[in-house]
Amino acid sequence: MTYYPLSEQQIAFFRENGFVQLDNVLSAEELDALRRAADEVLSQRYDARIETSSTNPEYEKVFVQKVNLWRVHEGIRRYTLSKRIAEIARRLIGAQRIRLWHDHLLTKMPGDSKPSPWHQDRPYWPMIGYDQLSCWMALDDVDENNGCMQFIPGSHLWGELEPINLVTPQDIFALVPDKEVKPPYIARMKAGSCTFHHGLTFHYAGANRTDRPRRAMVTIYMADGTAYSGKPHVVTDGLGLQVGEPIAGDLFPVLAEGE
Numbered sequence: 637m638t639y640y641p642l643s644e645q646q647i648a649f650f651r652e653n654g655f656v657q658l659d660n661v662l663s664a665e666e667l668d669a670l671r672r673a674a675d676e677v678l679s680q681r682y683d684a685r686i687e688t689s690s691t692n693p694e695y696e697k698v699f700v701q702k703v704n705l706w707r708v709h710e711g712i713r714r715y716t717l718s719k720r721i722a723e724i725a726r727r728l729i730g731a732q733r734i735r736l737w738h739d740h741l742l743t744k745m746p747g748d749s750k751p752s753p754w755h756q757d758r759p760y761w762p763m764i765g766y767d768q769l770s771c772w773m774a775l776d777d778v779d780e781n782n783g784c785m786q787f788i789p790g791s792h793l794w795g796e797l798e799p800i801n802l803v804t805p806q807d808i809f810a811l812v813p814d815k816e817v818k819p820p821y822i823a824r825m826k827a828g829s830c831t832f833h834h835g836l837t838f839h840y841a842g843a844n845r846t847d848r849p850r851r852a853m854v855t856i857y858m859a860d861g862t863a864y865s866g867k868p869h870v871v872t873d874g875l876g877l878q879v880g881e882p883i884a885g886d887l888f889p890v891l892a893e894g895e
């Protein structure tokens with residue numbers, strides 16, 4: 637395996653801004669395999685083994701969300717457990733060991749599409765500690781017309797706010813009246829490129845105004861040692877975790893480890 641040539645400048649950019657865009661991370665073959673896997677999952681009728689965050693039709697106008705596909709699809713498993721991508725996450729967040737939290741395929745369907753409103757991810761997660769980040773891999777070329785990601789630079793330093801309802805969103809900016817909000821970075825990218833964002837970074841994606849789905853494969857990583865807070869969540873409900881216990885074990889595998 638060859639590691640992605642992540643530079644010190646890119647790491648410094650991520651730490652300062654709370655996100656970074658990395659172009660051409662997947663080879664044409666890897667992209668093709670991941671697209672085929674995603675399409676197989678999307679064309680399956682509801683599979684009870686795939687955790688779906690919500691089948692509410694209003695929620696699915698924001699995105700169709702299929703969670704933990706690595707557990708049910710071999711092609712996605714190869715991608716999600718990829719050490720190459722996890723090593724980028726490990727170096728960005730500065731952890732000794734990084735674990736998988738979960739993956740999810742987020743598809744903005746054409747038609748009556750809604751924006752993914754400005755929000756932070758971390759308020760939805762049942763965790764103690766803040767060393768988490770997501771890799772948002774574009775499976776289609778993305779720009780403002782089909783819902784590329786947008787980020788507010790430096791917003792990961794503003795603490796954890798209340799969770800935003802993705803269907804009837806509160807104005808997250810009203811929650812930080814004293815902050816100087818920089819203009820959003822608009823992550824236009826070719827398929828096979830990705831962004832990484834910190835769990836506290838304010839982010840947004842516009843509606844899909846094209847006539848084709850916008851597919852993104854998102855992998856969320858957490859530093860080893862991240863502990864369970866007890867908050868309900870589709871990925872941890874029913875596992876019998878105790879508050880304060882590290883979220884660990886085979887369902888949350890270690891994917892990269894430093895020397």
Ligand SMILES: O=C(O)CCC(=O)C(=O)O
Pocket residue numbers: 698699742744752757770772783839840841852854
């Ligand atoms: O893909 C989207 O529309 C939003 C993605 C998102 O919010 C995330 O990956 O945290």
